[in-house]
Amino acid sequence: MAISRRAFGIGLLAASAMGTGGYVYLRQHPEIAGRFGEPKKLFGFIGGEKEGFLSNARVRSVLDRRFGLILDARRAGSVELVRERTLLDQKPQFLWPSSSVLVELARSSGVKISRDQVIFNSPIVLYSWDRIADGLVKAGFAEPAGGPRYTVDLLKVLKAIIAGETWEAMGVAGLFGRARIVSTDPNKSNSGFMFAGLVASLLSGDVIALDSLGKIDGDVATVFRRMGYKPPSSGKLFDDYVAGGAGAQPLIVGYENQLIEWVLQDAERWKRVEASAPSKPVILYPRPTAFSAHPLISVDRAADDLIEALLSESLLELAWEEHGFRGPLGTIGKARNALLQTRLIERIDAVLPMPDAPVMLSLLDRLTTA
Amino acid sequence: MIPALLRWLAVPGFALALGACSAPPGPQFTILSGSENDVLEPMVQDFCKSRRATCTVRYQGSLDIALSLKPGNDPEADAVWPAASIWIDMFDTARRVKSVKSIAQMPVILGVRRSKAQALGWVGAKVKTKDILAAVEGGRLRFLMTSATQSNSGAAAYLAMLAAGIGKPDLIESGDLDRDEVLATVRGLLRGVERSSGSSGWLADLYRDGARGGTQYDAMWNYEAVIKETNDKLIADRKEPLFAIYPEDGVSVGDSPLGFVDRGRGKPVEEFFNDLQAFLLKSETQAKIAATGRRVELGRATPLPADKATNLDPGRPLTVVRPPEPAVIQKALGLYQEALRRPSLTALCIDVSGSMQGNGERQLLDAMQFLLTPARTREMLVQWSKDDRIIVLPFSERVQWIESSAGDDAAQAALLAKTMQLRANGGTDFYTCGARAISAMKQWLDDERHLPAIVIMTDGKSQGMMSTFEQAWQSDGRRVPVFGVTFGDSADRSQLDNLAKLTGGRVFDGTKSLTQAFRAVRGYN
Structure with missing residues (x-):
């Protein structure tokens, strides 16, 4: 046709x-x-x-x-x-x-x-070990939040670090030398970058602005200098934390999701850790914290x-x-995992916004030249 | 749409085809690794065999691995496995290495011959770095330690000493390195170095060979796991084991990172790497790794139980010296090489016999030019210090001249100018050269300030008798090691091997690059 x-x-x-x-x-x-x-x-x-x-x-x-x-x-x-x-x-x-x-x-x-x-979204948290967290609770730096999870008064900890306090003076026995929190390199990696912003804001009493940077930059530099070598990425720092243990990495900065991911990667390993490890990883939620x-x-x-x-x-x-990544609005998903239920804080209210980019750049410059 | 449809249809067929024949061969895969991983190589090779892959593990010092990762350099490897990730982080600025994961944790500790530890009162005691310093200063302790600028275990031991010398072992900051009293303390500690090397594995062999041959060294800084391996062999030889000293004020830890080097070889190579890494990290393999005395990540496997006789205890919690900032590390390493290490006393017997004419002569002079040009040796952290003594002895069938020089820049330049005049001619007798070297070194050997070595570079077979050298060496009695560097096709390695065996030295292959071989020797002196 x-x-x-x-x-x-x-x-x-x-x-x-x-x-x-x-x-x-x-x-x-x-x-x-x-x-x-x-x-x-x-x-x-x-x-x-x-x-x-x-x-x-x-x-x-x-x-x-x-x-x-x-x-x-x-x-x-x-x-x-x-x-x-x-x-x-x-x-x-x-x-x-x-x-x-x-x-x-x-x-x-x-x-x-x-x-x-x-x-x-993922909140910035501190990772530590149960025996160290217990010491910090005793010395009034942290509070238990029901279960092996804690909130920590970050400003108080920072002031002790700046003052050169030893672990012992902060309630933590068995660790040699002065206390420190280790983050990633703020010039390379975000968790260190955000921690720098958080530290600057906390020390200045408000979200840090350009005109108040000069008052606290020396103290922020002390916190970062005390860290020594800062790994270039958050994944690497967390790996160092779980691999190195309490003696090597007593207190580090990370994202909340990192422990969740590590636990879920190998549930049997986590059960072994919970049952028999001499010290166990814990999350300390800084009050206030910043959301990444x-x-x-x-x-x-x-x-x-x-x-x-x-x-x-x-x-x-x-x-x-x-x-363990929270959604775009900072809320958790539907799934609940029994292995982690008692270790996470679902709702985080005390949150500081990040300073503006020009402020952060200026802060990084000051940290590099300090 | 049709190609996509074909793709869908093809899947079951492909799966069947796969089932019908054996798996395709895996890739050719090269790993650049620190020598401390050699006991783990059989596990790697088992995995490679299961994938029908051909794996080559090339062993190098941490600095060499790090330098190969600098932008513009080609590591000629698909994966790197140095002793500590700081070497990757400091040099891989283009981020070519990815998926880095720690395979094991390896603290660097001091292994002390048990009777020596007993005599020092260290058995059952808490020992701090200042106790080690006091023993060295009192002349009661000497130790073997790898070069801090060439090998990670040496760097780790050195940084721990430096931290303790500073008096705040939690951290080394840049300004600390300008303080005279810190430098004096560390120089004092490094005076305890009896022998050095560019490789932790070779250092352990030196200790064991010494024990077998009647040369008893007091102690050795090395990885906890390498001390354990050495002890296993010493005990099998019915020799005295090493007693593990974990300085209370802090030790440095190597994290043994395995990372993929992306060289654009495609997905299958990367997937092979991922599977290899996952294999090394799975519980069964980690249990085997823990059985070698290594510490593994939390919860992956149970560490070896503590051993009372040797004090080795991979489950013991440690205070770890925090690695300093990269810029501080670089400054500290420069200081080690130029000011703090025990100065070298190096006699260079260089072959200028007739067989070296042409290409050989040119390469020899190139290598000498490298060795005596501070700007070039500094790049590789093998520069001389002003306290070093360099003695050059060009030889054919006789020693042509002997020139001794300090290690400062001007003296090196004068020595180089004289060396560059050399022309190859005549026969070969390195035994006589070695004997002459001993007598030329004598005035500095007597004060025991220097770390001595004789380097013999040759392309041929020596005339004369080994006894000529052996008599001079025995009568001196200071155990000066001889390092051989072979060159060309006709070098008789066996003669150099015998000298190395007699003196606790080593023979390096200079056929590919004489300059590289000379550089490697510097790590041992």
Whole structure:
């Protein structure tokens, strides 16, 4: 049967419209496009604390099968990944640091941002060991919060460190020398960067501003100098903490999700630790603390789809359930894990906002030259 | 859509095909590792075998591994496994190393011959670094320790001594390194160094060979696990074991990090690395690693029980010396090399026989140029200090001349100018050169201030008799070690091996790079 020219033209038009419409639809729904098209490969740098999440086989499978995305994500310090030329010159398609302030810093480093969006939130906490926490409670620096979890008066601890108090004077027996809290390098990694902001704000009595920096920068520098070597990424510092034990890492700065992730990685190991380890890891929630947002910055438009994918309910729930990241608003997910229930504080009210980017940059400069 | 459909359809078929034949061979995979990991290599190789992968483990000092990671350098390896992650963090500024995880924790402690520990009153006592200093200053203790600038265990021992010398062992800050009394204390401690080396594993062998051959050393700074390995062998030889001293005021700990070097070899190589790392970290493997005396991460495996006889106790909680800032470490290492270590007394017997003519002569002069150019040796942290003594003895069938010089820059330049005039000619007799070296060193050997060594570089077979050297060496009685460096195809290694064996030295292969071999020797002196 012959097709009339008119019918052929309409058919062609319809097919073309369907094609275009389909293309547009698939572009707007990467979760469907991923099922059919070739997977899209994206290269970028991420803060070390998210390495576990992105190497999770379930996460990779969802990204690949549902969204058609395969990531080559390399660990770097959150601060250096938005500032260091050696990293930015490698033309990453996305950056995933751990603080909203770092989006501003990326922009001032000349990074052309296609989109940015907070994906997770995680409070900054202190990690320590039960016997050390008990000592800090006795000496009035910390309070138990029901179960092996604590809140800590961070300002009081900082003042003791600045005064050069020994562990012994802070109620902790068996540790030699002066007390210290160790964070990551604030010039490279976000947990150290945020801790610097938190310390500066606490010591000044309010969210630190440029004109009050000069009053407290010496004290902030003392806290950081007392740390000695500061690892370049949060993941590495936490690994050092669990590997080194109470003698090597008595008190460190980290993200709340890091212990959750470590426990969930190997539940049997955690049960062994709880049953028989000479000292057990505990979380001390600073009062007040700061929330670390984890904004995904897509540099290449091709990476915009990654934002949608990461905000999908299934990945957010996986992020909480298996890695302990709270959602974009700081709330926890649906899953409750018996292994961790008594160790986490669900609602955190005393939160200090981070200082502005110019203040933070000025603070970092002062810490570098101190 | 069709290719995607084909992809879906292909999956079951592929799975079947996979089931039908054995797994594909794994990649060629190279690991650059510290020598302390050699006892773990069989576990690595078992894993590689299970994946039909060909794995090569190349052993290097921590500084060499670190330098290979500097931007612009090629480590020629897919993974690095140094003794401590600070070496990666300080030098891998382009972040080529990823997925770094600690495989074991290795404190650096002092192993003291048990009877010596008893005599010092250290058995059952709490020992602090100041007690060690007092024993060294009183002439009651000498020890073996690797070079702080070439090997992590030496650096760790040195930093712990430095921290204790400062009097606040919780941290070393930059300003501390300018204080005269701190430098005097540490110089005093380092006077206790009886022998040094560029490798922790080789140092342990030296201790054991000494015990077998009747040369008893007092003590050795090394990893807790290497002290245990040495003890296992000493006990098997019915020799006296080392008694573990954990200084109460703090020890340094190596975290044995294994990291992937991304060289763009593709996903399968990276996945192989991830699986290898996961294999090394799983409970069964960690239990085997713990059985070697290493400490492993919390909850992964039970540490070895304490051993009363040797005081080794990998479960014992430790006060750990916090590593200082990288800039402070660099300053401290520079100070060690230039001012604090026991000065070297080095006699260089260099072969200028006729067989060296042409390429050999050129490479020898290049290597000497490296060795006597402070800007180049400083880059590799093997620079001479003004207190060092350098004696050059060019030899053919006879020693052509002997020139002795201090280690300051001007003296090095004068020595280099004279050396550059050398031209190859004549026969080869390094035994006579070695004997002449002993007598040239005598005036400095007597005051025992220097750490002596004879380096013999040769491309041939020596005429003359070994007894010529042996008589001079025995009559001096100060156990000066001989280090051989071979060059060219016709070098007779066996003659140098015999000298090294007699004197507790080592032979280095200079055929690939004479400069590298000379540099490596500096780590031993």
